[in-house]
Amino acid sequence: MVYVHVPFCRSFCTYCDFYSEIACREKDAQATKDWLRSLLSEISSRRTEIEATSDTNTLYIGGGTPSVLPLDVLRRIVEALGQKQYDEFTVEVNPEDIIEKGPEYLAGLRDLGVDRISVGVQSLDDGILRWMGRRHDAERARNALRMLRDAGFESISADVIFGINGLSLRMLEGTVEELVGMGIQHLSAYQLSIEEGSALAGMIEDGRYTEASDEECRAQYELICDILRVRGFRHYEISNWALPGREAVHNSAYWKRLPYVGLGPGAHSLSIVDGVQRRSWNSQQLSGWTSESETLSLEEIREERLMLGLRTAEGIDGKRIEEKDFFIADSIIRDLI
Ligand code: SF4
Known part of the structure; x- marks a missing residue:
């Protein structure tokens, strides 16, 4: 992709x-x-x-x-x-x-x-x-x-x-x-x-x-x-x-958060290797752009899943809300529910 x-x-x-x-x-x-x-x-x-x-x-x-x-x-x-x-x-x-x-x-x-x-x-x-x-x-x-x-x-x-x-x-x-x-x-x-x-x-x-x-x-x-x-x-x-x-x-x-490669100035990428998720982004210059990256924390991954899932008609799976590795089971999600 x-x-x-x-x-x-x-x-x-x-x-x-x-x-x-x-x-x-x-x-x-x-x-x-x-x-x-x-x-x-x-x-x-x-x-x-x-x-x-x-x-x-x-x-x-x-x-x-x-x-x-x-x-x-x-x-x-x-x-x-x-x-x-x-x-x-x-x-x-x-x-x-x-x-x-x-x-x-x-x-x-x-x-x-x-x-x-x-x-x-x-x-x-x-x-x-x-x-x-x-x-x-x-x-x-x-x-x-x-x-x-x-x-x-x-x-x-x-x-x-x-x-x-x-x-x-x-x-x-x-x-x-x-x-x-x-x-x-x-x-x-x-x-x-x-x-x-x-x-x-x-x-x-x-x-x-x-x-x-x-x-x-x-x-x-x-x-x-x-x-x-x-x-x-x-x-x-x-x-x-x-x-x-x-x-x-x-x-x-x-929106499903599958890995992708973004090429060219300003493009972002998401890689998922052995469960480690990294976001990288290219600098905005016409040629010779450079790239920076960061490892996403569990909390950031959960927030993105929530935000992107709620944008789609499929939504998010309510049964998984309380699961430790899925969404943030804190006051924000409870308020949303
Ligand atoms: S400035 Fe260029 S990229 Fe931006 S909306 Fe107009 S055509 Fe599209």
């Missing part, structure tokens, strides 16, 4: 604090080369770890914006990883890249073995998209979704953001209904959060933006839940809905 972080975006969105650099134009080709060289060297030095996580045979290329990368760069990464076929191979894309690169690019992704696409739609309202600083408008997002469908992708997920001051229930309903009508199989909806260092945090500080109230956020979230339930989607994780059988295998493994 491998995650690759692509740290490039064509521009920065208002709300985002992910590690990314503005790059990948021709003049920035050197940046891509430097990043790729470091990534290939990390793949080769972590080969044993990568093979040890192959029980969950998934690859997820995320970012940043992986779709800014030329196909031959993606091919070199896939070849270096050495796996012939994955149970699920996801690439995150932005609509404008799909439009600019066209059907040939999509055919190239399929040739590489990509069978799941996660599209950063965020909204189908042009005013909201402009406010977010996205590079696409609603029409380009619609066209990109059509192109993905025409290219034969059968597992398409769309990202949507809610909890925005100025986003009406009517606009949100229009976005979700239209996405479902266009045949997506999966939807991830994230509530806008104010991340330190993002442009949005600055806008709040100098009074250019006021956060939506908890009541507005709740009404928007409940609207998404209602629409997707009626349309046959299963709400399998707090931010994720899927048609039956289209749940994300890779992300589900994170």
Whole structure:
């Protein structure tokens, strides 16, 4: 189970604090080369770890914006990883890249073995998209979704953001209904959060933006839940809905706390060897990143199991609550029960 972080975006969105650099134009080709060289060297030095996580045979290329990368760069990464076929191979894309690169690019992704696409739609309202600083408008997002469908992708997920001051229930309903009508199989909806260092945090500080109230956020979230339930989607994780059988295998493994290898700047990993659990993370720099790690204490493991388990529809097994090696049998869990 491998995650690759692509740290490039064509521009920065208002709300985002992910590690990314503005790059990948021709003049920035050197940046891509430097990043790729470091990534290939990390793949080769972590080969044993990568093979040890192959029980969950998934690859997820995320970012940043992986779709800014030329196909031959993606091919070199896939070849270096050495796996012939994955149970699920996801690439995150932005609509404008799909439009600019066209059907040939999509055919190239399929040739590489990509069978799941996660599209950063965020909204189908042009005013909201402009406010977010996205590079696409609603029409380009619609066209990109059509192109993905025409290219034969059968597992398409769309990202949507809610909890925005100025986003009406009517606009949100229009976005979700239209996405479902266009045949997506999966939807991830994230509530806008104010991340330190993002442009949005600055806008709040100098009074250019006021956060939506908890009541507005709740009404928007409940609207998404209602629409997707009626349309046959299963709400399998707090931010994720899927048609039956289209749940994300890779992300589900994170919530089950299975081991994974994160490659590239800023990526995190979890290893479990002989019962010892270690988390490691790469520094956020374009090339030559370094890694730090820590051994997780029993208490940290229990807390993560509790937190991640409660995010999913499966929840946590109430019978195991009192077990010594499972959850914290203290006042917190008793209060929750
Ligand atoms: S939201 Fe996506 S495209 Fe926008 S800056 Fe963040 S990583 Fe880049």
